[in-house]
Amino acid sequence: MNDWQSWAAIVVFIGTYTLIISEKIHRVAAAIGGAALMLAIGATDDKSAFYSEHTGIDWNVIFLLLGMMMIVGVLKKTGMFEYLAIWSVKRARAKPFRVMVMLIVITAIASALLDNVTTVLLIAPVTLLVCERLALPSAPFLIAEVLASNVGGTATLVGDPPNIIIASRAGLTFNDFLVHLAPLCVVLILVLIALCRFLFRKSFLYDEERAEEVMALEEREAIRDPRLLVQGLIVLVLVVAGFVLHPLLHFEPSVVALLGAGLLIAISTVRTGDVLSEVEWPTLGFFAGLFIMIGGLIETGVIGEVSESLADVIGEHELGGSMLLLGASAVLSGIVDNIPYVATMAPITSDLVESMGGGPDHVLWWSLALGADLGGNATAIGASANVVVLGIAERNRQPISFWQFTRYGLVVTAVTVTLAAVYVWLRYFALA
Template sequence: MNDWHGWAAVAVFAGAYALIISERVHRVAAALGGAALMLAIGATDDEAAFYSQRTGIDWNVIFLLLGMMMIVGVLKKTGMFEYLAIWAVKRARGRPFRVLAMLIVITSAASALLDNVTTVLLIAPVTLLVCERLALPAAPFLIAEVFASNIGGTATLVGDPPNIIVASRAGLTFNDFIVHLTPLAAVLTLVLIVLCRVMFRDAFVYDEKRAAEVMALEEREAIRDRRLLVQGLIVLGLVVAGFVLHPVLHYEPSVVALLGAGLLVAVSSVGTGDVLSDVEWPTLAFFAGLFVMIGGLIGTGVVGDVSQALAEAIGRRELGGSMLMLGGSAVLSGVIDNIPYVATMAPVTADLVRSMGGGSDHVMWWALTLGADLGGNATAIGASANVVVLGIAERNRTPIGFWQFTKYGLVVTAVTVALSGVYVWLRYFALA
């Protein structure tokens, strides 16, 4: 930080973050207010905030969310989510913990193939309906799914946006992620199920009458518009294929989502106004404000200074460096969005790897990826999926508070990051 702008940017970000934590001011108001102050003090400007890929609003994230929210809004009108909710409850025999375990596994697996934001947009409506049918509190189930989405997102190149940044900088392939991170993600998913059994034990109250009522339902009767369902599923399948084929087609996920949303609105009988009414506009506004605030920290050199300090602390010590990279990235990604953090840290990591002579099987890159992805579970605003689910919960009158989420997130992050450290040590040093 070379001038007062850096310290002022830190003060603005800290103040907005404090307001979000305190919940005295709505998080959207705090984020937009913080963004306005960043512009007012000159920590960023209109060009940096709205047009810069490095310091501005990540429009790819905004439009990915917009497109998928529109598709989900159409699918809601078909009865598909009610069908899936009844199906899930019947397969779990109405037992709450079995339902949670099933949803965690499905969410984690889907997040490896899709991005984690898309996954929670599809899973959250099902979860809300399951909890309504079984008279269960929705918050523990939604929180657990966020954790699962961020853990599952570490498994593949397309699972989380930071992975794409790392792959591009380090020259890693889809198969590299499968070989190095998918086994760990699978183990961490199982660990998450155990943790949730302990953390949310009071939520698993079995209501025999409610369960029997759901077991007596015929899920096919929940479908209200079969033609619209077929149209929606075809478009959703094309969108998923577009996500998976990103390395071949080179279409950004945001473009794929918008094309899918536009196609579905064009071919279906659902009115445009009805589709847009289901969009979580406050969530999109929150992201915009958050991106502008983080852009102010990047533009004034605050994030760069932190990254450089981390690099200097690591030096040429590969084992200690990888552990510091893992832990440091987890802490920072719990506070600021992991996308700009990884974008800033990637060139620093590349220099570290070169100074170490190439590194042991890309260990520094894997440490950065694991820290950034898993650290997103630490706080309610640590990752995009977290913010999206909080918005959905609030819209459905089951609000999840900052500390309600974070007190569990810190536990999950501490355990998963610690196990990741053991994995990194064993695979790349002790057994190498």
């Protein structure tokens, strides 16, 4: 790593990360600009950036997100998520803490089946409405939902974007994530509920008059298109089944998601343009730029140098390496968005696993996933879902400051990461 291109690639990469963290310019502009500079300095080229499986854009990730965004875009038109929110409030008898528990559970489950960014986009506006009706501060409920989305999203391949990157790089299936991470996530959601009862204890003020008004709402009125809802749910079930049956069907998750999106558009009356307008194109562009930048680091040998250095430090000590990767991932994912962090670490982890002679489901992959996903809860910029919810709150004149979120996120992250470390030690070492 002595040539000028390697050092230039490092400068571009660090500069881009600095812009993303500082938010001086939009992160999509930063990522695409960084990708353009990587191409301009010759750190990578068009063939490597657009066609290479190892150093180019990971199209499986892009199209998996595209397919799922299209399916959720259709479901959004049915009013299903509004129905679930009103239903949960009524089942909780409009008691604030019970409402929070219901919303946490719904958010966690939805984030595991869909993705956490899409889930919070749909749940947060409804939460603002519920809090307004109950005369409750919205910040605690929104923060709790974000924390739940990141924990729930950890459980499955499609729940959190970092998992998609890890699965693509390691060759992991939907079932692998269910078997290795879902049991822990169930425990962590229960722990999160207990923590929220303590952290937000001053926010659970019950207004009997307001509660009666909310209880009078009819959730069925939220469903705007019953037929489309049935069609959407059937397709969603088929898509999730396709993910689970990957070992038998041998269809990549991206193919399953696109087939589901195409089927839903074909059998429903929704217009293709309306569905495509719901797709988060900036997010897909961000991913594309990011992959090209990481490819530039791989092509110039920077990633290889880092991998060799880490391998020398870790050696054959799988336990020490797992704990180091888990802890470092949690800390770094709290400082920067966990998506670019995992995109950077995935090739390094792959080299470490290979040097240890491990398979696709090696413990290092689960340490990386747990550290990055749970560490994303630490700060307001640690995960994409965090940034999305803060933006929604600000647009609705219920702003949540960076430190207001972070002081709760740090506590939850410290507890959940510690429990994850215990889980990794017990499952893969003590009881293996």
